[in-house]
Amino acid sequence: VDPQPTTPNAGADEILCNVTSFTLKGNTPTVGAGIWTEVSTFGATFTDATLPNAQANNLLPGNTYTFRWTITASANCAPKTDEVSITINPATVGGTTDGATTVCAGNSNGQINLTGQIGTILRWERSTDGTNWLPIATTASSISYTNLITTTHYRAVIQSGNCAVEFSTVTIITVNIGAVGANAGADKAICNANSITLAGNNPGTNTGIWTLTSAQTGVSFEDATLFNTKVIGLVGGETYTFLWTISGLPPCPASSDAVVITNLTEITNNSIDVTSTTLCTGQTITITGSNPTGGNGTYSYIWQNSIDGNTWTTINGQAGINLNVTVARSLSYRRITNSGNCSATSTALNIIALPPIGNNVISSDQTICVGNTIALITGSQPIGGDAANYTYGWEQSIDNGATWVFVPNATDKDYLPQGITQTTLLRRLVSSGSCTGSLQHASNNIKITVNPNARAVITYTNDTGCFPFVLNATNVKATIFTDRNATYNWYADNVAIGTGTNFPGYTIATANTNVTIKLVTTSSFGCLPDETTHVFSTRQTVIPAFTQDKVNGCGPLDVAFRNTSNVTAGITFRWDFGNGTTSNAINPGVIRFLPDPTGEDKEYTITLEATSPCGILTSTSTVLVRANPMSVFSPNRTSGCAPFTVQFSNTSPGNDNVYFYDFGDGTTLTTREKKTVSHTYQTLAVQDFVVKMIATNECSTSESQYSLRVSPNTITPEMVVNSNQLSGCA
Structure with a gap:
C-alpha cells in the first residue's frame, strides 16, 4: 500500500504593489515531490518550480496571478493540488487638475477636473492657505464650487490598491472682493423745486459716479464723482432717476443703485360744495370735495370750521376727501389738501341750522283680547322745523321697540289701528322742512297690550x-x-x-x-x-308559527318550511334548524337534514324566533331523520365441537330495524329486538358455516357475516365388507 502524497498548502493569497517577482510560500512535502505551475497564463516564470519557496518572475502590475502547488507521490496515488492568488497593483499616480481661475467673492461657480491619475480617488481636499487641508466627501473625477468668499486650493487624494497614497496637482481659485454696495439714498418727493443735494453712500477706496438715467435735458451735477453732489436745472412736474455707480477690482461687477426724485407740480382744483346750505339741527350732511390735481397724485385732507370765518379749528377724525358732519349750529367750513410737499386751502362754505322738531306726544296705552277693537290714538300739535308745514307717519313694533315697521297709509295727526293681533308699540313720526328722514322726530311710545287666547300643545x-x-x-x-x-x-x-x-x-x-x-x-x-x-x-302581539311538509324520513331528508306567523311586517325572524344552519328569511324554503353518520336515528329541533319591539317569542318542532341500517353483530366464539352453541351479540345502531339471521345450516331467525341470539350447530364432520345478519328498515338494508368452523364431538369406528368378500381361499 503506497502512502498518499502530502496535502499541499500554496500559502495565503496576497496583494502587492508594483513588483515584478515574488517568492512563493508553499509547504514542504514529506511524501512525494512538488512543482509550481501558473494557472492564469500571463507568462510568469519560476527560478526552480520544484522548490516550495520558488521565485515567480516576469510579473506585470495590474494582473492577478494564480499559481498551483502540486505534490505527486507514487503512480498509484492521485496527485494533490492547492492554489494561491497574487494580485500586483500598479504604482499610484496623483494625476493633474485643471480649472484655475480668478472669481468674484460670493458670485462664482465652476468645476475642477482630474485626469491622468492611476488608482482610486479616495477623496478631494481643500485649503485656504495651501498648508492646512480639509477633506471633501466625494470620489468623483470632478468637483464643483459655488459662491466662494476667499481664495481656495483644491487637490485629489489617489491610491492604487495597497500602494502609497499620492496627491494630484493643486488648482487655485483666486477670489477678489467685490465693490462696495452702492446706496443712492431714499427716494424723495419735492414740490416745484429747481435743485436738490443727492445723498449717496461714500465709496471709500472704490470710485463712484452719478448719472441721470431718466433722460431729461438741462440737468447738471456740480461734481458727478461726489456721493453728496448738488443737482441743478430741475423742473416741476418731472420725475428724475439718478444712478450712483461704485466700481471695484475685476472680475467683480460694479455696484449700482438708483434714487427717484419726484418734483411735484403745485396743487389745483381744491374746492368744496353741499346740496343745501339751510339744514336741520342734528342733521348729518356730506360736504363734497373736488378731486384735486397736482402734487404726487396721493392726497391727504384736513377739515376746519369757524364761527366767524376768521378763527379756524381743525375737526378731529375727518381726513377724507369729503366731510361728514352733524349740524349743531350755523358754521363755516373749509378743506386743506396736502400732497407730498405741496399744500392748498379751499374757499369757505357757510351752513345755516334750523331748530329741531318738538312737542310730539301721543296717548295712550290700551289692553284688549286678541280680535277686539282698539280706540283712536291722538297726537299733539308739534313745533320746530320751518314752524309751518308738518308731515306725519306712524310706525309699530312687535318686539318691544327693537325693530319698527312703517304703517302704510297712516299719514294723519291721529291714528286708528286695525288688525293688531299681538302686543304692539306705536309711535308717530313728524317731519318739517329740512328736518326729515333721520332728522324727523319720533314721539313717545304707547303700548297696545293684546292678551292671547289659551293654547294647547x-x-x-x-x-x-x-x-x-x-x-x-x-x-x-x-x-x-x-x-x-x-x-x-x-x-x-x-x-x-x-x-x-x-x-x-x-x-x-x-x-x-x-x-x-x-x-x-x-x-x-x-x-x-x-x-x-x-x-x-x-302593537299587535306576534305569535310565531310555521308548517313543514315532513316530520320524519330517511336521510338526507329535504324539508320545506313555511312561516305562518300572524304578523310578518316589521318583525325580525331567525330560524335555527338544529343542524348548524340558520336563516333570517321570512320563509327559508327547503332545508336538508343529514343522517347520523354513526347509524343512529337523529332528531333535529327547529326553532323559529320572532323579534318585535315588544320582545322575543319562539315556536319549535322536530324532524326525525332515519339512518340507513348498519348490520353489526359478533359471535362469542368461532370454532368448536358439536354440539356447538354460539351466542350472537347484536350491537347494530338504531332502534327500529328488522334483523334477519341466516345461521348457514338451513336455519333462519327474524326479530326486531337487539337481544343476544343463541344457536347450536350439529355436525358429523368438520364443517364451515357462514352466519349472516341482515339489518333492514324503510331506508335500506345492511348485511354482515362471520365464518364458523364446527367439528364432530366423537369418531365412531365402522368397518364394512362387501358380501362377496366375507370368505375366500387362502
Missing part, C-alpha cells in the same frame, strides 16, 4: 307601544304657556282623566288598540280656550 316621546302600554308624565307632556293658560284638563277617548300641567297617566291594556288623548286649556285673561288631541296605539 301635546308632546310625546313614543305614541306606539306594547300592551299594557303605560302612558305617564315622562312620555306625554303638555307644553306650558305661562303667558296665557290658566287650567289644563286631560281626557282619554273624551272621558276626563285628570287636570294640571302634568299628564295624569293612562294605561292601554289590550293589544292593537287606539286611544285618543285630548288636552283642553283655558285662558288666564278670560280669552278663548284651546284643545288638541293625539292618538296613542298598542
Whole structure:
C-alpha cells in the first residue's frame, strides 16, 4: 500500500504593489515531490518550480496571478493540488487638475477636473492657505464650487490598491472682493423745486459716479464723482432717476443703485360744495370735495370750521376727501389738501341750522283680547322745523321697540289701528322742512297690550307601544304657556282623566288598540280656550308559527318550511334548524337534514324566533331523520365441537330495524329486538358455516357475516365388507 502524497498548502493569497517577482510560500512535502505551475497564463516564470519557496518572475502590475502547488507521490496515488492568488497593483499616480481661475467673492461657480491619475480617488481636499487641508466627501473625477468668499486650493487624494497614497496637482481659485454696495439714498418727493443735494453712500477706496438715467435735458451735477453732489436745472412736474455707480477690482461687477426724485407740480382744483346750505339741527350732511390735481397724485385732507370765518379749528377724525358732519349750529367750513410737499386751502362754505322738531306726544296705552277693537290714538300739535308745514307717519313694533315697521297709509295727526293681533308699540313720526328722514322726530311710545287666547300643545316621546302600554308624565307632556293658560284638563277617548300641567297617566291594556288623548286649556285673561288631541296605539302581539311538509324520513331528508306567523311586517325572524344552519328569511324554503353518520336515528329541533319591539317569542318542532341500517353483530366464539352453541351479540345502531339471521345450516331467525341470539350447530364432520345478519328498515338494508368452523364431538369406528368378500381361499 503506497502512502498518499502530502496535502499541499500554496500559502495565503496576497496583494502587492508594483513588483515584478515574488517568492512563493508553499509547504514542504514529506511524501512525494512538488512543482509550481501558473494557472492564469500571463507568462510568469519560476527560478526552480520544484522548490516550495520558488521565485515567480516576469510579473506585470495590474494582473492577478494564480499559481498551483502540486505534490505527486507514487503512480498509484492521485496527485494533490492547492492554489494561491497574487494580485500586483500598479504604482499610484496623483494625476493633474485643471480649472484655475480668478472669481468674484460670493458670485462664482465652476468645476475642477482630474485626469491622468492611476488608482482610486479616495477623496478631494481643500485649503485656504495651501498648508492646512480639509477633506471633501466625494470620489468623483470632478468637483464643483459655488459662491466662494476667499481664495481656495483644491487637490485629489489617489491610491492604487495597497500602494502609497499620492496627491494630484493643486488648482487655485483666486477670489477678489467685490465693490462696495452702492446706496443712492431714499427716494424723495419735492414740490416745484429747481435743485436738490443727492445723498449717496461714500465709496471709500472704490470710485463712484452719478448719472441721470431718466433722460431729461438741462440737468447738471456740480461734481458727478461726489456721493453728496448738488443737482441743478430741475423742473416741476418731472420725475428724475439718478444712478450712483461704485466700481471695484475685476472680475467683480460694479455696484449700482438708483434714487427717484419726484418734483411735484403745485396743487389745483381744491374746492368744496353741499346740496343745501339751510339744514336741520342734528342733521348729518356730506360736504363734497373736488378731486384735486397736482402734487404726487396721493392726497391727504384736513377739515376746519369757524364761527366767524376768521378763527379756524381743525375737526378731529375727518381726513377724507369729503366731510361728514352733524349740524349743531350755523358754521363755516373749509378743506386743506396736502400732497407730498405741496399744500392748498379751499374757499369757505357757510351752513345755516334750523331748530329741531318738538312737542310730539301721543296717548295712550290700551289692553284688549286678541280680535277686539282698539280706540283712536291722538297726537299733539308739534313745533320746530320751518314752524309751518308738518308731515306725519306712524310706525309699530312687535318686539318691544327693537325693530319698527312703517304703517302704510297712516299719514294723519291721529291714528286708528286695525288688525293688531299681538302686543304692539306705536309711535308717530313728524317731519318739517329740512328736518326729515333721520332728522324727523319720533314721539313717545304707547303700548297696545293684546292678551292671547289659551293654547294647547301635546308632546310625546313614543305614541306606539306594547300592551299594557303605560302612558305617564315622562312620555306625554303638555307644553306650558305661562303667558296665557290658566287650567289644563286631560281626557282619554273624551272621558276626563285628570287636570294640571302634568299628564295624569293612562294605561292601554289590550293589544292593537287606539286611544285618543285630548288636552283642553283655558285662558288666564278670560280669552278663548284651546284643545288638541293625539292618538296613542298598542302593537299587535306576534305569535310565531310555521308548517313543514315532513316530520320524519330517511336521510338526507329535504324539508320545506313555511312561516305562518300572524304578523310578518316589521318583525325580525331567525330560524335555527338544529343542524348548524340558520336563516333570517321570512320563509327559508327547503332545508336538508343529514343522517347520523354513526347509524343512529337523529332528531333535529327547529326553532323559529320572532323579534318585535315588544320582545322575543319562539315556536319549535322536530324532524326525525332515519339512518340507513348498519348490520353489526359478533359471535362469542368461532370454532368448536358439536354440539356447538354460539351466542350472537347484536350491537347494530338504531332502534327500529328488522334483523334477519341466516345461521348457514338451513336455519333462519327474524326479530326486531337487539337481544343476544343463541344457536347450536350439529355436525358429523368438520364443517364451515357462514352466519349472516341482515339489518333492514324503510331506508335500506345492511348485511354482515362471520365464518364458523364446527367439528364432530366423537369418531365412531365402522368397518364394512362387501358380501362377496366375507370368505375366500387362502
